[in-house]
Amino acid sequence: MAAMASLYRRVLPSPPAVEFASEEGKRLFSEALESGTLQGFFNLISVFQTQSEPAFCGLASLSVVLNALAIDPGRQWKGPWRWFDESMLDCCEPLDKVKAEGITFAKLACLAHCAGANVRSFRADQSTIHDFRHHLVRSASSQDCHLIASYHRKPFKQTGTGHFSPIGGYHAGQDMALILDVARFKYPPHWVPLPLLWEAMNTTDDATGLLRGFMLISRHTAAPSLLYTLLCRVAEMKAGKAWRSIAWKMYPIFLRMRV
Structure with missing residues (x-):
C-alpha cells in the first residue's frame, strides 16, 4: 500500500479571511479589544488546544470552552488532575465512532450538557443573522459565555467540509468574527465577515440532513x-x-x- 501524502498546513485563503497574526489581523484585534468585544478571548486562548484527531474538531472545541469556563469535570484526567480533555467527552457518542465519522451538532450539545454546562443551541433555521450577531456580541463581551460555531468551510474557500470551532471575538466596525480554528495544523486563527460565517452555518450536514448553527455555552449551577x-x-x-x-x-x- 502506498504511503499517504503528507501536508504541512494550508495557505489561508485571504480574502475572505484575515489571518490573526497579520498586520490587519492585529489591527482588528486591537480595535475589538478597545471596544470590549474580546472579553472571552483570553480565557479561551489560555486553555486552547489543537484537535488531536482529524475528526475531533467538535470535541476539541468543547474541551477548550469547558476549561475556559473553569467547569470542574469531577473526575481525573491524568495523575491527580481534573481537567477536560477530548478523551473524556464520550457520554453521548463512542470515541471510536467520533474518530471515524466526527460528531453531529446535536450530539455535541448533548456532550456539553453531560459535562455540566448550560447550553443553548440554534440551528440556522431556528435563528436569523441578526439574532446570531446579537448573541455573538453578548458572548464576545462576556467571560461567562462562549460560542461554538458549526459551519462548512467552503464559503471561506477553505478545503474540507463541516467543522466546529470556538469564536474568540467580534469586530463591530468591520462586522467580523474571530474564528479560533482548533485545526491549527491546517489553518491559523482568522477573522471572517460575519455574513459569510452565517452563510457557512446555514448549510446542511449530510450526516443528519439538518442545518448547522451555533451554540452558547456557559456555567451551569446544577449537576449534569x-x-x-x-x-x-x-x-x-x-x-x-x-x-x-x-x-x-x-x-x-x-x-x-x-x-
Whole structure:
C-alpha cells in the first residue's frame, strides 16, 4: 500500500479571511479589544488546544470552552488532575465512532450538557443573522459565555467540509468574527465577515440532513443533566441500537441517583 501524502498546513485563503497574526489581523484585534468585544478571548486562548484527531474538531472545541469556563469535570484526567480533555467527552457518542465519522451538532450539545454546562443551541433555521450577531456580541463581551460555531468551510474557500470551532471575538466596525480554528495544523486563527460565517452555518450536514448553527455555552449551577443523557440514549435506540445493552449501561447511573 502506498504511503499517504503528507501536508504541512494550508495557505489561508485571504480574502475572505484575515489571518490573526497579520498586520490587519492585529489591527482588528486591537480595535475589538478597545471596544470590549474580546472579553472571552483570553480565557479561551489560555486553555486552547489543537484537535488531536482529524475528526475531533467538535470535541476539541468543547474541551477548550469547558476549561475556559473553569467547569470542574469531577473526575481525573491524568495523575491527580481534573481537567477536560477530548478523551473524556464520550457520554453521548463512542470515541471510536467520533474518530471515524466526527460528531453531529446535536450530539455535541448533548456532550456539553453531560459535562455540566448550560447550553443553548440554534440551528440556522431556528435563528436569523441578526439574532446570531446579537448573541455573538453578548458572548464576545462576556467571560461567562462562549460560542461554538458549526459551519462548512467552503464559503471561506477553505478545503474540507463541516467543522466546529470556538469564536474568540467580534469586530463591530468591520462586522467580523474571530474564528479560533482548533485545526491549527491546517489553518491559523482568522477573522471572517460575519455574513459569510452565517452563510457557512446555514448549510446542511449530510450526516443528519439538518442545518448547522451555533451554540452558547456557559456555567451551569446544577449537576449534569441525566435526563438529557437519557434522551440521547433514546435517540440511539431509535437509530437501531440494542435497547437492552443501553439499559444495562445506564443501570449503575440510576443506582447512584439521589431522590
